[in-house]
Every structure is written in structure tokens, then in C-alpha cells.
Amino acid sequence: MQDHTKSQKVTGSEALLLSLIAANVDTIFGYPGGAIMPLYDKLLNFSNRLRHILTRHEQGAIHAAQGYARSTGKTGVCFATSGPGATNLITGIADAMADSTPVVCFTAQVGSMLLGTDAFQETDVVGVSMPITKWNYQITNPNEIPAIIAKAFYIASNGRPGPVLIDITKDALIKDCDYSYTPCNYIRSYVPSPAIKEEKVKWAADIINAAKKPMIVFGQGVILGHAEKELLEFVEKSGIPCASTMLGLSAMPNNHPLYKGMVGMHGNVGPNRMSNQCDLLIAIGMRFDDRVTGDVARYAKQAKIIHLEIDKAEINKIVKVDVWVRGDVKESLPMITKLINKGDHSDMEPFFAECEAEEMRRVINPLLNPKEGKITMGEVIDTLNKVSAEQAIVVTDVGQQQMISARYARFQNSRSFLSSGGLGTMGFGLPAAVGAQIGCPNRKVVAILGDGGFQMTMQELGTIIQEKLPVKVIIMNNSYLGNVRQWQELFFNHRYSSVAMNSNPDFVRLASAYNIDAEMVNKREDLKSAIERMYNSESAYILEVQLEEEGNVFPIVPLGKATDEMLYGDENK
């Protein structure tokens, strides 16, 4: 065992790798290049303690690190070289910022003597990444490496998590330095989760006890705070019906009687309508994204609002709230649970039952049980639920397939739905599934990808093969950029502009070029057995499903509409 506290002479690269080990890192996603070569050279000496996954693109590396972080709760790590290597990380960093994902990116930089000279592969990545990182820093002196890395991990993973970028000049990677590592647990300018104010908790509990028609909306804060159990205890004692945001999905099992589904643009009817009827809305670890609120001017106006949130800047940002309890929901939830009376809101059940029946009749049943026509996306997810017994980690890309997955995939375990929410990054799905499979080797990982989004990062099939990852991939092939096509149909007079994907490759042959087992299914009667073959396969598997081309995701809250003004798709029928 390395003693990390005793000072020793090493090179900057070694100090970096030793610091990572000291920070409990064992997996790195990355891609080498000129400036970062000294680090990759030393990496060879640490191969028994640090597993490096060579992706096929730096965007793949960062999304994989995100998938790893979101599925495990650990901090994801990636390496990239200077210039184009670093700029290829940018989309993923912005995504991690939007979705509060703890990742630490290391980018190499030109030598410190060359900084500011427009040297070969010099990009001011600290400047470029500033608006989309929680923190970033450039190291030119190797002696700083251990302390900065300790700080980077502390910042990325504490409070509201987020991406941190550390840029290191090539000479700092080469030069000798003194190495000793002390974990960081305090930065005076950053208080990640302040002590929770008792009086706020008391106030919130009083309001909850008095509420007649309350509703809970929880978000990813519950998952990030590892507060699934605390949420459940609160929900069960209060008896309050609850709903999830898209990023909160899987924090609570779908089959819980008080779980009423998802809120938002493609959310479920009951919770979307109840948002504008309840007398109290308890928001837990969520941030009132515009995809959740619809027209904010008409969102939950009738309700008192309690907001449990760790990030002060999210409080009163979009929606003015009556009481906020700032802090980690893992701490605030039990404090509130203790003070509330055992509640019973079963008088709200008929409302939800009616909404469910209406949604079933107008949207769900026609989608999941069509009498004729091609396979629908909904059928694929519904069948997957049955085959997987709701045990898989579902990773999606962006678009219709994402929304259908969010609506219909069912979960029994937390951290089972990984999707790019705040940024909506096409190309996220496949590499994120790679990261999730590496982080969770004992779980089944199923990537649900659109034909468009798959082609944005499909090079990562190479990583899957190289690492022998048993990732399952379902390509939801509707031969369209379906989500955009749907909007053009509904809101742009059916004028289809640059949304046809009629030059798609033969996905099965593409898979076979990578030696990945694959098949295509286009008949309803073959769907279940195809999904079973895919799911039960020991290795990677690609299932292309040829779908109805112009299927739509309903219900939808059109832009500018209130959450109870959904369209159901049957209006003109």
C-alpha cells in the first residue's frame, strides 16, 4: 500500500496518478495525444490500480464518465489532450453541468513557456470551459497537483455536484515534485451544504400538517443525496401522493401506491393536472425546469410551495416559494418526517385513478396495444419491462425514444434511468451506457437510442468490443429525427424540414463489422423473443427495431401552455 501522507519525489504525472488512487479512483475514460503523452507513459506503471478505458472520441470519454458517475454515485474521471482533445469534451462538460453530475476532467496543456503564444494545439480550455464548469484550474507547478486534485474531487462531489476541469501544462507533467496527499474537506469560500435551519423545518412541517390536497414532486436531488430511503419514509408517513421529474426517475419504485408518475412536458396526466390543483406542492431536490413547469405564470399558482434544495441559487429562481429548507435532502427529509403527523390523503386517489383511466384510454392503450400497423416505441419499452423484470439500467439518448422510455420504463432500483435532461444531448446514450456497464458490471445495461442519436456517437461500439462489455442496445429506428419531426407536424404545419433519416445504414451489418451480435425486428409477433434474445445474451447485442415512422409522444404540454393543457393526440380523430 502506498503511503500517501509521506512526502516523496515523483514526476508530475506520477503525482497525478497517485493522487487519483488516493482519491479512490480506479477507472479513467480517456484519449491520448501530444501534450498528455507523459501522463499516458506513466499510466502504464499503474495499470494494476487504474483501469483506463480508451474510448473512440473524447465526447465518448466524458459521456462514459457521466454514465459511470450517475450509475454508481462515484465521481467520473476523464483524460484528454490539449486543443481538440479538450474541446471535444465540451458538450459532455456542459451536460454534466446541466445535470449536476460529478466528473473531474484532466486536460493536458502546452508547456507553460508557450502559454498564450498560439502554440500547436493550444486552446484556452480554462477560458472555454469556465461557464460550464463548477470549478476549473490550470496547474503549471507540479507541486500543486495533489492539493488541487483533492480540491477538485471535493468540489465535484459535494453540495450540488458538477464538473470540474483541471488543465495541466506539459512541463508540469514532466517535472519532479514532492508528492503527499491530504484529502480536502473544507474550502472557506464554498459551503456545500449548510446546517439546516430548525425553524424552517418546523414551519414546513406545520404547513404539511395543515394541507388538504398536497403533492410531492421530487427530482434528481434525491438520488444525488442518496436519500431514496428518506424520501420513502417521508412519503409513507405523510401519505402524500408524489411524482418524479425526468431526472428523479427510479428514485422511487414505480409500483409504490403513492407514486403517480412523471411531471412535465411528456409527463403523466394526474400529476401534471394536480400541479395546478393542489393546495401544497412540496418540491424535493428539483429546480422547476421549464420542461417541468410549462407556462410558469400559470404553474401551481393556487398552491403553497415548500422547496427542499441544496443549491441556494435555485431557491426562488423560477418559482417563488413560501418556505425553503436549504440543505441536503438526506438531512432535511428525516427532520421533517419526524415533525409531521401520520397523514392520509386517500381522498385524492379517485382523482388520480380517473386521470390514469383517461390517460390509459386516450394515450397508453392505443400505444401499447395497437391492433395493426408497425411496432410502436411504447411496445418496445413495455416488452423490455417484462423481459427485464424492471431490473435493468435504462440509458437513453435524446428524442422520442427518450420520452417514451421515461414514460413507460419501470424501475425497482434507484440509479436505473440515465438520460441527458437539462442539456438534451443527442449522442449521450451509447457512451453513457458504456460508462454505466463499467461502473455496474453486475447489472444489465440497456441503451435505448434513436436512429439519429446513435449515429452521433456510434463509434463507441469500438469501445464496447474492446472492453468486452455486455451492453444491450436497442435502436429505435423510425427513420426520422422523430422528436423534431413531431414538432414540425404539430406546431409547424406539417412542414418537414431536414428530419428524414432515409439514408440510414444497415444497422445489423454495421454491428457485424464490429463483431457484435445483432438482429432486426419489424414484426409485432417477433418483438418479445427478439428482446429476450438480446436481454439474455452474455455479450453485447444490438437490436434494431423498425418502427412506425410517424409515431408521436403524447400527452404533450405545448410550449407556452400550462401543465394541465396537454394534447393527447386524439383531438382530431
Added chain:
Amino acid sequence: MNEEYTITIFSENSIGLLNRISINFTKRKLNIDSLIVSESAIPGVFKFIIVVCCPQNTVEILVKQLEKQIDVIRAFYLKKEDILYQELALYKLATESLLESNEMETIIRQHNARILEITKEHIIIEKTGHKSETQELFEKLKPYEVKQFVRTGRVAITRPDIELLSEYLKGLEQEHRK
């Protein structure tokens, strides 16, 4: 409704922080009217004073987003009535014009300005005041050909008693040691 706000930020002395701070204005397309940065009473802690015109709702969110930056210790916003503030202006004129006119000395005296330096070629005048006042003096001196005119951003001190940063930091350290 837009109103003028003075934002005060206490921060660590870190490279790039000015950039990080200004990004928060840029991303809302907010124009910064004036900005100064210098070391505060606490060694190593820097103080930014930024003047901006925007709606109250915006400044409330903005200040929280600024305080959220890792190297920012605290950020506040203050309305005009809550601060006492000054700016400093320097004016350079040809010495000849002073010698040729009788009024210039009167102008300088009337405006509570003072002469910092006189050489054979030029005279340098200093005036402390609000922007309107330093501007007024500039207008008055214009006929005498002002060769250079510079004005600082705003320095401000609060009227209401807000928690001293040193107390805040002490509290943090104690909390941490617990």
C-alpha cells in the same frame, strides 16, 4: 423595472475569477456600468464592486449565482439609498491655460477639486464625487482643452450594518472545527 444596484463581492485571490464573475453578467446580456477590484481589509480577500442596472428579481438571482462560484466568499447587492459611494476623477490640462485664465482656479475651487501636480507643460487635477459631479467638472474644463480625463469605478460603503466578513469567516472556521 430597471434600477441601479451596487453589487459587492468578497472573493479569494484567484486567477480567472474576474472572468467567471463577468460571465454571469454576459449570459444575461447585462451591461456592467462600473467595476473595481482590490484587496479588502482582510489580507488575501479581494473585493469587487460592480454597478449594474437591472430589475430587482434579476439582481437577486444574479447575486446568488455569483456567490455560488467556488472562489466567491460572499456576494450582496445594495440599493442606492443603502450605500455611500464615491468615484475619483483625474484631469490633465495644459499649464498655459491655467496661467491665461482667471476662471480656472475658481472652477477648481468651486468644485472642491485639487491640483495634484503642476509642471511647465501640464497641470493634473483630482476630484472625488459622484459621476454627475466629476462629469460636470469635465464639462466646465472643456473650454480649456482637457488633454486627458479618467474616472474610476465606484467605491462604496454600506449604511446599514451588515455582518462583517471577518466575523463570517470566523464563524465558518469554528463551524468547521466542530
